Amino acid sequence: MTITPTRSPWHAPELLTAARHIGRRRFLTLTAAATVLAFAVDLPTAGAAAAAHLDAARITDFPFTLGVASGDPLPGSVVLWTRLAPAPYEPDGGMPAERVDVDWEMATDEAFGSVVAKGTATAHPEFHHTVHVEAEGLEPGRVHYYRFRTGTWLSETGRTRTAPAADSPAPALTFAAVSCQAYTDGYFTPYRHLAEEDVDLVFHLGDYMYEFAVDAAGGARKYTDRVLPALFDHESASLEDYRLRYALYKTDADLRAAHAMHPFVVTFDDHETENNYAGSHPENAVPTEQFLLRRAAAYRAYWENQPLRLPQLPVGPDMQLYRRLHWGLRAQFDVLDTRQYRSDQAYGDTKHVPGPESEDPTRTMTGSAQERWLLDGWSASEALWNVVPQQVCFSQRKLDLNPVAAVSMDAWDGYPASRRRILDGAKAAGVENLMVLSGDVHVGYGFDIKDDFDDPASRTLGTEIVATSIASGMDGAQKPANWNTYMTANPHLKFYDGRRGYVRVALGQTQARADFRTVPYVTTPGAGISTAASFVTEVGEQGLKPA
Template sequence: MTIITRRGLIGGAIAGGGLLAAPAILRAQQIFAAYPFRLGIAAGDPAPDGFVIWTRLAPDPLAPHGGMPMRPVAVDWAVATDERMKTVVQKGSAFARPELAHSVHVEVTGLEPGRPYFYRFTIGTEKSMVGRAMTVPPLGATLDKLRFAVCGCQDYEAGLYTAYAHMADEEVDFVYHYGDYIYENRQDPVAFDHNDRLKPKIRQHIGQMCYSLDDYRQRYAQYKLDPDLQLAHTRAAWFTTIDDHEVRDNWAGLSDATDTPPEIFALRRAAAFQAFYEHMPVRASALPAAGGIQIYRRQRYGDLLDAHFLDTRQFRSKQVCKDGFKPICPEIDRPDLEVMGRTEEAWLAGNLRQKAARWNLIAQQVMMMPLDRRTSPGGTAMRNFDSWGGYNAPRERVLKSWKGYGNIVVLTGDEHQNFAGDLRTENGTGEAVATEFVLTSISSGGTGSDVREGDAVIRANNPFLKWTNDRRGYGVVEVTPETWTTTFRVVDQVDGPGGVVSTAQVATVEHGKQGVALARA
């Protein structure tokens, strides 16, 4: 047995005694055969008065149930104003329940806005590492600067998480993770890059393709054992969202790429949603229910930034034109296609009409720019039909609703590359209404290169695209009342230790003006 308590040691010799029934005594006497906080800690969904703190007890993370007994276990937590945890301002106890893989989600409240705090979990003499999180400034407060990081797409098999080690050194107010926290595919020692060239797998998944709740739990555990990822989680609170690989590659609504019956795919999706909740520092509002998971949400940072975190998977229509990178087909113009769905569209439009802040952030998963994906001259125009480029009607509807704002910036992932460009109506030929920055992957796609093959053709066919890059890394965004600056940070390798970080590009947008200014030609 992994966990031994005083009750387990002396059996029923004094069963019914008041001493053993006292929860505080049981907590103090728990002794683990292995360290119970091996999956680290995290904070998320910050607000002006607090944030969520998370951990999962797993002394044997890859074993069934993480090596835990099938009963609730009490966990103490504390929040302090100092890293040494000397000045504790909030504390309490929560149960790690087997129904949720012995994860703990504490929604801390009663804190001061706009300042850093530190947090830790304990069980008896066992202590987690200490994490740091910033509360959000008061609504409407005047801010002169905000700084945050953007990351995602972290295929464990494709490379090391060196980028996270460097991101942990960035001083940021929060982190936005755009999705693909795990990859659901089976262990596969042979892989090919986007040019069908053999590429090595740096490390291997444990287990087969994820279908059941146990499968997804084990996959999250394997990813969360990475020390660089754990370190990055301790440095700031994260806003996390879902893209495709948290469930199945290129899923949409109740459809997957293999035409699984919707009622069967719904079971797999429900398991994936539960595992996501169990392993992310999200609020109870994101606890999955029969209809799905509530993952789109909003957070304002004073008078400077209104952040809208979208869900572009759960309410999406099935991809047309056979999905993937394909020549354009007539179905792309179908008026009934959806990406967010009308309810979420109305929610976003209502938020924007409030004009609550100087800048609007649209934080979402798949590229909005309708790129022609041809990498050689001639032929028929191509699109990525798993992006907004495969959904002309909803993209045009949303972009036209953004006319006149002059303060909308879209942050995207999924592509495993860096892109900077203008969002224009009329399939990229009309009025510029926003700017889109696509941030590269942490590891997915492997080490990469400065320029991907065919880049010159793509640039020529897409004049709204201003810059591209094919390295791994993350983004750092600095927002002031007058400018939005995205710094593309890249590492030179992920297929071995010691990757060096550098700045590939600095892109700036002026408030009230459309168009990206690049620091480097």
């Protein structure tokens, strides 16, 4: 059966209505002038539907230079993404400020002999000619292929899959977790290998791109066969800057290959906006109004360039990114946002011993609404595995061997009361098979999540798998200089490797297995990949053990 949508979601009148409404809370936190500017970059204007319509035959160069992507799979639906950009390194992508019709189709075979869904979406200039299709009416739990067409141009073929039916016990689920891909630190070689992995989906845990300047040689990539335009050689701050930075990243062939092969579930960390920001608090001393303008631009560009659904569309500097996905009865995924709602980092965001400032019980990592949403979701969960993809280290991580050790104020160690509420909520909900996925630190860790991290004999409540970076930190080392210190100071730390790569996780009926996949270098292309270590954790008996 072929499903043909009657309209693109961007024709929905409620979307344009939402664009005109600004919450009272923002009026209380921004000056009137800044408010106008912040929301001016939010949505297409009400006249978008009447904008000039481009005849696609006028597009004379290949427009699908940034590839295709899919994401947020549901039992009968998945998001499809692409962008029209014949000249991706130009601010307008080489496209005129006109609407363009883009046809899409999905099939159950790569040759498209059995098309099961098709339609036409509109690429609006206000959205930088990105396309988000929420394909619906699909068969649950199976692989689909998709592609886009405009004029005479046909995109590459993408491969995706839908989630199993909600009440399905579902077969073993295999996913990958990735994070931190600084373009200037090296090639995205791990993605080339991930594209060849047999995984059901990929979780991106933040720092998809970095706001920092990229020089003509691409930093550590040291290009000799190309020169990057000077417009990348400054820190991103405006909507145009962020859009261009995504274009640069998405021209990476390895990243495009991974997106084309697997559906992604994404959440941002700090560098998609600014290093180590916390809620409305910027890293540096700039006015709140100025920073929120920057955050509005960053969130807008993030949504435009990721396979995200309409509820995630930002309104000014606010974006509803936390959300819940299910994989039948096998797994519930509670995707968190630990940047947008957090309290400012304690002690000036320096490495610091715990103290009254960081241990203030009112401090929060998630904000009260998201915290309640998470705990309520656990109480209602029927899944065998409850997985929490999020950004920063959740488990205690002592940084030295002093009697009272310093910890990171940017990670959950800087918000211990917030972590305590989460752990108590997991216990109250009877969550037995808890797995937290984290990124941020550019190394691979495997933690046992303890009820009391200062007591190694206390109950293990779950496991934390920290995915190392794709490129950030450059080549890295198997045992960084602080390896012995960290392993000694943290008995619940079962694995630590400082090389680049990703984690592959299989959630079975009786156990989960985590394979830490690493490459020896990224500053030169073409590295092979190997498994640095494998661990399992048993259903009903949490704790990492060598596989």
